[in-house]
Amino acid sequence: MSAAPAPAPFGPHFGFGLYVHWPYCARICPYCDFNVFAAKDRDSGPLVGAIAADIRAHRPRMPGHGALDSVYFGGGTPALLRPDEFGTILLSAAETFGIKRGAEITLEANPNDVLRADLIGLQRAGVTRLSIGVQSLRDASLAFLGRDHDAASAALAVSRALKVFPSVSIDLIYARPGQTPASWEMELKDALALGAPHLSLYELTFEAKTPFGLAARRGDIVPMGDDAQADLYELTQDVTQAAGMPAYEVSNHAASPAHQSRHNLIYWRGGDWIGVGPGAHGRISVGGGRYASEAERRPEAYMANVQALQNGWGGAARLEPLEIARELLAMGLRAGEGIDLRRIEAVAGAPVARDKIDVFIDKGWAGISGAELRLTPAGRLLADAITAALSP
Numbered sequence: 521m522s523a524a525p526a527p528a529p530f531g532p533h534f535g536f537g538l539y540v541h542w543p544y545c546a547r548i549c550p551y552c553d554f555n556v557f558a559a560k561d562r563d564s565g566p567l568v569g570a571i572a573a574d575i576r577a578h579r580p581r582m583p584g585h586g587a588l589d590s591v592y593f594g595g596g597t598p599a600l601l602r603p604d605e606f607g608t609i610l611l612s613a614a615e616t617f618g619i620k621r622g623a624e625i626t627l628e629a630n631p632n633d634v635l636r637a638d639l640i641g642l643q644r645a646g647v648t649r650l651s652i653g654v655q656s657l658r659d660a661s662l663a664f665l666g667r668d669h670d671a672a673s674a675a676l677a678v679s680r681a682l683k684v685f686p687s688v689s690i691d692l693i694y695a696r697p698g699q700t701p702a703s704w705e706m707e708l709k710d711a712l713a714l715g716a717p718h719l720s721l722y723e724l725t726f727e728a729k730t731p732f733g734l735a736a737r738r739g740d741i742v743p744m745g746d747d748a749q750a751d752l753y754e755l756t757q758d759v760t761q762a763a764g765m766p767a768y769e770v771s772n773h774a775a776s777p778a779h780q781s782r783h784n785l786i787y788w789r790g791g792d793w794i795g796v797g798p799g800a801h802g803r804i805s806v807g808g809g810r811y812a813s814e815a816e817r818r819p820e821a822y823m824a825n826v827q828a829l830q831n832g833w834g835g836a837a838r839l840e841p842l843e844i845a846r847e848l849l850a851m852g853l854r855a856g857e858g859i860d861l862r863r864i865e866a867v868a869g870a871p872v873a874r875d876k877i878d879v880f881i882d883k884g885w886a887g888i889s890g891a892e893l894r895l896t897p898a899g900r901l902l903a904d905a906i907t908a909a910l911s912p
Contacts, residue, residue: 529863530848531805535791537590537783538613540571541800542598543819549666550731551693551724555799555817556596567797567819568605570826572612574796574815577831579616582806585792587618590783591625593647599633603641610646619646624687624782626651631669631677639684649687651720652677657710658703661696678714687779689718694756695749696724697742704752705759712763717779719765720772721756723749750901757897768856770900788855790848790863796832798822804836810844811836841867842912850907858894868912876909 527533544559545552591613593606606627613619626649627642634652654674656662662670669677681688692711694704711719726736726743735741744752757767765773769788774780786793795802795813798821802813815832816822822832839847845868852859861872877893880886885899885906895903 528805528808529866530790530792530810530844532585532792534789535589535782535786535793536585536587536617537592537786537791537793538575538588538617539783539793539795539797539800539802540591540593540598540609541795541797541815542567542593542595542601543798544600545595545597546600547666547668550735551665551726553725553727553730554596557819559597559600564601564605566823568601568608570823570832571796572609573830574826574832575609575612575794576616577826577829578794578796578804582794582804584806585617587620588613588623589620589791590623590786591619591646592783593625593627595628597630597633598627599629599637603638603645606642606645606647624649626689626781626783628653630667631674634677634681635673639681643684648685649689650681650685651689651691651718652681652716654678654690654711655693656696657692657707661699664696665693675714678716682715687718688716689720689781690714690716691720691722693722693724695744695752697744699744699752701751701755705755708756708759709763712760712765717765717775718773718781719760721760722771723753753901754898766856767897767900770854770903785855788851790851798832800832802833802836810839812839813837841869846907846911849911850904853893853895853903853907854900856894858892861891861893864912870912872910872912880906880909 543555543557544562545556546559548556548558591610625646627647628651630653655665655667657671657674659670678688678690690711726733732741736743760766760773765775767773768780772781772784792805793802795815798815798819799817800815804811804813813833813836816825825834826832845864848867849859849864865871877886877888880899881888884896885902886893886895895906899906
């Protein structure tokens with residue numbers, strides 16, 4: 521009897537998710553480089569309907585995909601939607617693909633959204649997890665970041681969310697101009713004391729086309745230097761590790777595996793996800809190939825595409841084997857669990873440079889067990905450079 525064929529190095533057996541991008545925000549933050557638009561007084565109904573139709577239109581292209589492991593509502597500010605509108609989108613997903621029992625269904629929300637939302641209604645609609653954009657617990661920093669909440673309301677929002685949802689994540693932005701190690705350590709400990717079992721901790725970036733990026737180019741804002749950022753990153757690892765919230769990915773920390781973001785693990789493991797909503801990206805594996813989709817960015821163009829073509833992106837680019845291999849390596853090395861190099865080599869058709877790995881191990885940046893390569897906390901600080909050095 522012949523042996524069963526090895527599973528493909530990528531695809532839905534590494535997880536299958538749905539990402540829903542809601543592009544509207546009540547206020548657009550000066551550091552934000554996402555595909556967002558001012559909410560104003562818009563009727564959300566047509567876009568909700570288009571997203572639901574877009575989900576249904578994916579089914580014929582993906583006949584072998586089973587039920588969804590996760591759904592993630594991101595943006596933008598998806599918490600601007602009503603519970604019944606979430607229900608419409610989730611019903612479309614359930615009827616089209618199925619949603620597994622116990623699936624993770626995450627909603628991104630700002631603190632003020634949490635304070636005024638019908639959290640029980642959201643839970644009944646199917647949401648199981650909140651990701652709250654706290655960003656800072658210092659009022660002066662929140663004003664600098666263009667946020668519309670203060671530290672007290674952020675803390676109250678986390679407390680309120682934890683009473684309804686067992687899994688709550690909070691986002692914080694650090695490496696802000698002028699931030700000292702002592703001030704960040706105190707703020708991070710204040711955040712840990714809020715009791716959320718998941719933290720996403722991001723260094724402030726200055727993307728070229730954002731107001732912050734333009735201000736940095738003019739010299740109105742001076743970004744923190746690389747060495748100072750690295751010091752804060754290392755401090756972050758020490759503080760969270762001591763608090764029982766170790767990093768399981770470069771920027772993400774969880775109190776236990778049960779609170780790790782199952783949706784984001786799909787990205788890092790090389791699974792499949794459908795991207796719906798204006799500007800959403802997806803990765804779909806069909807017939808041995810892997811495809812990258814990107815929806816129309818402007819809401820009006822997205823809705824017109826759904827109506828005319830029955831989906832929001834119209835077509836998808838088939839990725840070349842080297843593109844797939846490099847993406848798997850880059851994403852896999854971000855996660856603490858690492859990546860099986862045999863998957864990279866199977867896709868690329870060429871071996872990974874093992875001599876370079878030995879150098880990284882000697883420097884204390886990586887470890888390897890069999891074919892499983894993972895970065896150490898020190899190595900994750902250099903994840904991009906290590907990925908570039910190892911890429912086939």
